Amino acid sequence: MTQTAYQTKAAIIDALGGITDPRKNTSLLDAHMVEEVSVDGGNVKIVIAFEDDRPKNERWDLEDKIHDVVQTIQGIADISIVGMTQTALREGPRQAPAPAPAAKHDHAHDHGHGHSHGNAQNAAGGTGQSKALEGVGKVIAVASGKGGVGKSTVAVNLALALHKNGYKVGLLDIDVYGPSLPTLLGVKGRPAVKDRRIVPLEAEGLRIMSLGFLMDDDTPVIWRGPIVSGIIRQFLHDVDWSGLDYLIIDLPPGTGDAQLSLAQSVPLDGAVVVTTPSELSLIDAARGLQMFKTLKVEVLGIVENMSYYLHPGSNEKVYIFGQGTVQREAKRLGTEYLGDIPLDPAVRLGGDTGKPIVAADAKSPVTEAFIKLAQRIAELQPTGAAAGDAKPKRRGLFSFLKG
Ligand code: ADP
Numbered sequence: 001m002t003q004t005a006y007q008t009k010a011a012i013i014d015a016l017g018g019i020t021d022p023r024k025n026t027s028l029l030d031a032h033m034v035e036e037v038s039v040d041g042g043n044v045k046i047v048i049a050f051e052d053d054r055p056k057n058e059r060w061d062l063e064d065k066i067h068d069v070v071q072t073i074q075g076i077a078d079i080s081i082v083g084m085t086q087t088a089l090r091e092g093p094r095q096a097p098a099p100a101p102a103a104k105h106d107h108a109h110d111h112g113h114g115h116s117h118g119n120a121q122n123a124a125g126g127t128g129q130s131k132a133l134e135g136v137g138k139v140i141a142v143a144s145g146k147g148g149v150g151k152s153t154v155a156v157n158l159a160l161a162l163h164k165n166g167y168k169v170g171l172l173d174i175d176v177y178g179p180s181l182p183t184l185l186g187v188k189g190r191p192a193v194k195d196r197r198i199v200p201l202e203a204e205g206l207r208i209m210s211l212g213f214l215m216d217d218d219t220p221v222i223w224r225g226p227i228v229s230g231i232i233r234q235f236l237h238d239v240d241w242s243g244l245d246y247l248i249i250d251l252p253p254g255t256g257d258a259q260l261s262l263a264q265s266v267p268l269d270g271a272v273v274v275t276t277p278s279e280l281s282l283i284d285a286a287r288g289l290q291m292f293k294t295l296k297v298e299v300l301g302i303v304e305n306m307s308y309y310l311h312p313g314s315n316e317k318v319y320i321f322g323q324g325t326v327q328r329e330a331k332r333l334g335t336e337y338l339g340d341i342p343l344d345p346a347v348r349l350g351g352d353t354g355k356p357i358v359a360a361d362a363k364s365p366v367t368e369a370f371i372k373l374a375q376r377i378a379e380l381q382p383t384g385a386a387a388g389d390a391k392p393k394r395r396g397l398f399s400f401l402k403g
Contacts, residue, residue, distance in 0.1 A: 005039040006255055006287055010294050011073045012037050012044065013260070019065055023054070028066075029296075032264045035084060035229060036257050042077030044070065052085045059083050089230070131266065135242030136170070137383030138269040139249065140300070141262065143292070145284025147253040150305035151274045152180040153351055154341065154370075155250035158272070160358035161367070161374035163205045167245040167384055170200060170207040174232050174262065175252040179212030186354015189213065197240040204359045209239050229261035236266050245384035246377075254284075255291040263295040269381050270300040272338065275329075277307060277321040282329050289333055300380050301336030302326060303373060306343040310365060317342075338376055341369045 016037070017029040024031045028048070036047035046066060050059050063081045070079055133139060142158065144151035152173070159171040173181035182188060185203040191213055192199045200207040211231060241247055249268075252258045262268065271292045275285035285302060292299050304326035308317040320343065330337040341347075344366050350357040358367045 005041075006291075008039045008044070008073065008075055009037055009255070010290065012039070012046070012070055013294050015069045015073060016046075016066065019062075019069060021062065023051075023058070029264075034260070034264065035089065037260060038257060042075060043080070044076050044078065045080045045082065046070070047082045047084060049084055049086055049089055052087050054085075131237060133236060133241055133247065133266055135244070136247050137245040138381045139247045139266055140377065140381065141249045141251050141268055141271045141297070142274060143251045143259070143271055143288050144253050144274045144281075145255070145286070145288040146275075146281050147178075149253075149274055149276045149281050150341070150347075151253060152184060152250050153347060153356070154272075154274045154303055154305055155248055156181065156184045156351075156356050157358045157366075157370045158374055158377065159206050159246070159248045160204055160356055161370040162246050162248070162378065164358065164371060165374050165378065167378070168243060169205075170209070170241050170244045170247045171250065172208075172235055172239075172247060173210035173212065173250040174235060174258055175250060176211050176231060176258065177252060179210045179215075180351075181208055181210035181250065182212040183354065184351050184356060187213075191239075194240070196238075198234075198238055200239055200241070204356070207241065207244065209235055211235075229257065229265070232258060232261045233265045246381075255287055259291060260295065263292075263297055268297045270298045270377075272300050272377070273302045273335075274305050275302055275326060276305055277319070277323070277325045279322075279325070282325060286329065286333060289335060299335050300377065301338035302330045302333075303338045304340040307340035309343045336380075339369060339373050341373070342366055 013029070013034070016034050017027050019028050020026065021028055021031045021033060028034055033049050034046070035049045036045065038045045048063065048066070060083075063083055066081055067079055070076065142151055142155040152175070155173075156171060159169045163169045171181065173179050185206075185208060187201055187203045187208065189201055191201055191209065198209070200209045201213060202208065249262065251262065273285050273288050273292075275281045289299050289302075306321065307326070308319045308323070310316075311318055326340075327337045342365055344357070344364065346361065346364060347357050347366055350360050357364055358370050361367055
């Protein structure tokens with residue numbers, strides 16, 4: 001049986017999790033040394049981040065070990081292992097963002113001299129260290145296996161609903177190929193830099209950051225790929241997010257390097273997977289779920305978007321893409337069904353005009369659905385005042401009688 005690229009990648013990540021870094025005495029994944037894993041047909045590229053002072057022979061030993069383990073995985077024809085120093089990774093984005101040619105792992109090489117691992121000059125990325133975000137309560141990723149299911153719409157409206165429920169919320173869009181946050185919230189402008197930190201922009205009470213604020217729409221896509229992990233780390237650690245209860249991260253669709261970079265850049269408190277009821281979207285959602293499991297990120301559950309259309313005349317629910325499929329799939333996958341968001345043309349309109357539905361229409365059934373979703377997320381991952389259950393509860397009308 002042939003494996004899909006995704007299965008191969010999952011198998012590689014699994015294998016890397018089984019290799020111990022002798023220096024840190026923990027797995028390469030837990031040591032946050034895996035910078036990138038990409039699979040293209042039978043060709044595999046793995047980028048490993050090393051401390052600057054790690055001696056070459058130690059690096060090579062580890063690269064050899066990786067090569068030996070990975071080559072046993074079915075369907076792999078060629079393995080490139082690129083060892084990078086953290087300084088080179090950090091400095092990468094400031095240099096010309098050209099794709100990094102991978103050094104080939106060649107076992108015929110004489111490791112004593114001229115070993116070609118590592119292309120420190122060209123590759124770009126972060127520091128290889130996962131660090132908690134200071135002053136941020138919970139970091140929640142919103143993901144989908146497939147594009148077009150409403151992931152960004154859910155991310156922005158969930159953030160707004162959390163804000164409405166009384167939390168301080170930030171929203172980070174790390175979709176480097178199609179940043180949608182500037183359009184969804186109708187915000188343009190360049191973030192300022194203060195005390196060597198990037199100050200997020202603000203909209204509708206949210207602190208927001210997106211590559212769309214830094215790059216022009218016509219920046220060639222080829223420039224974006226190699227800088228993904230560097231940008232992600234910068235957006236997490238060089239942006240002033242302090243004072244937030246929740247940071248919601250809008251991921252690119254699929255199971256690519258952005259997901260891997262994110263999971264290695266910051267401890268994630270949970271992931272929410274968005275799907276529509278259609279079969280295709282569900283298959284990809286299951287893949288997304290599996291990826292988070294592999295990356296050891298807790299999946300909080302699945303949100304069903306565009307689940308039904310509320311007929312404006314009769315108020316009848318019309319299930320256009322099927323009914324009950326997402327609930328069944330959530331059960332099968334052993335994850336929570338977090339609720340449904342109706343299909344409503346006002347949602348699209350809100351997205352196009354920079355006024356998302358939760359901000360535009362407090363009474364819409366869609367807004368109600370997002371408020372409920374936000375409540376559930378806050379229950380699953382309590383933070384701020386709610387963490388100590390001290391969130392001000394509205395007192396009942398006659399509560400004063402109870403003394
Ligand atoms: P993704 O981030 O998954 O690519 P988007 O959030 O960009 O998807 O949504 C894709 C399109 O579907 C957008 O035009 C958006 O306005 C629309 N959309 C998303 N959710 C809904 C909904 N519940 N009802 C109506 N339109 C929706």
